[in-house]
Amino acid sequence: MLRRVGRPRSVALVASACLLLAPVARGESQGETPQPAVHAPAGRDDGRRTLRRFPANLLGGTVGVFHGDNLGPLLAGGTATAAASFFDDDVAEYIADPDHGFGKSLEDGASQVVLGAAVAGVFTTGRFVEAPRFRAMSYDLLDAYLLNWGYTNVFKYAAGRERPNGEDEKSFPSGHTSNAFALATVVERHYGWKAGLPAYSLASLVGVSRLQRNKHYLSDVLGGATLGYIVARTVVRVNGRPLEKAGGPRVSFNPVVGRRTRALLVSVAF
Secondary structure, eight states: OOOOOOHHHHHHHHHHHHHHHTTTTOOOOTTSOOOOOOOOOSSSOOSSSOTTTHHHHHHHHHHHTTSGGGHHHHHHHHHHHHHHGGGHHHHHHHHOOTTOHHHHHHHHHTSHHHHHHHHHHHHHHHTTOSOHHHHHHHHHHHHHHHHHHHHHHHHHHHHOOOOTTSSOSOOSSOHHHHHHHHHHHHHHHHHOHHHHHHHHHHHHHHHHHHHHTTSSOHHHHHHHHHHHHHHHHHHHHHHTSOOOOOOSOEEEEEEEEOSSOEEEEEEEEO
């Protein structure tokens, strides 16, 4: 049996959870200019988001997570996650209702298989349309989804935290939440807050559903939201970098003049 705690305190805790979830780790200070949405130039591809470059871009995102640009979101999300851990049991006792249809529906709809199929479908569609921004967004969706899946599982096995329902030891972070926030962040980065706000709202509902299903603690959900946000913003940043200049040999000529020396230095760089 789940014990119900005092309602005013519990309502405040649940309200706080919802506020932190949307979105938990935006990370920019008030005086900092938000990163603009990435717009691909005219043409089918922007030159970086190509099938040939996908493995390299995926590797670049894996390493790019450790860039200093993510320090702000990491500190904000980490602080929120740590603070929430003190209220994990209280929130679980209040909101957990595994048999409620709301939590079950979102658990199924945001499952790894369903989201993976949806992302694959959007990515495939993006390869055939003449909309550069959509093509870039669909590319980043798949990249962020795969990268987030990898990082989420690494943290799950490293943390080994038992779920509140005792099902297994894969509680931290919430995979459903990290996936939802990763996809929402990609949408927001490409299309701005008019699309990002509903995307983040839906991702927040996914996080709340994990609490209701008694599959995760509040800190698991906030940790997952932070991870998904950081991974996705990294993917968009890495994949949107300017293309390197075309390779090939470069020849330069430099005169060398001394008291007894007259020469021409020829340098060839590859």
